Amino acid sequence: GAGVSQSPSNKVTEKGKDVELRCDPISGHTALYWYRQRLGQGLEFLIYFQGNSAPDKSGLPSDRFSAERTGESVSTLTIQRTQQEDSAVYLCASSLDGRADFGYTFGSGTRLTVV
């Protein structure tokens, strides 16, 4: 597609429920990244995919967080048993070949609110 697409744009969920966030990268981009942005704070790296493997998942905050990617396409970030501290904007980005030093293209994010 023309840009990085994320869905839903907003999600309100009850504490303890599971949520799935989706990211469609730019067509042909082999690398995909997930970040989290808490209110008023910077971006926190979560996980990086090259193709459908994840060579760097050092930023996943707990085992409640997982992500997968189908080929060089859609990725899903799953948060199980959500907690209020999971409330944040979850941003997805993609790049052509995994060279982060060329910069990323970001999606508009999913705003997650856990009540």
Next chain:
Amino acid sequence: GNSVTQMEGPVTLSEEAFLTINCTYTATGYPSLFWYVQYPGEGLQLLLKATKADDKGSNKGFEATYRKETTSFHLEKGSVQVSDSAVYFCALAGTGYSSASKIIFGSGTRLSIRP
């Protein structure tokens, strides 16, 4: 590990004022440096970048020079406009396989321009 420190906000200026947002970094090797911008209600966009020492990145009247001797990448604009009101993030991507897999972001600086 790699890190980015940027000037805390908010920064409030009058239209046509000179802008500087300070950014310093810690990294091994020769990282690439970026400024990203997040306009109200929009996703992150790459504003400018520099990939080696003494390079100057520029876009939309903004400039930043990669200074290895002072490990800095300060953002400047000679005459700001109301439309420049946004949150600005300084960022770096390291060298080497694992470092190049992700961009490290600063905490962001909110800029507000008064008419």
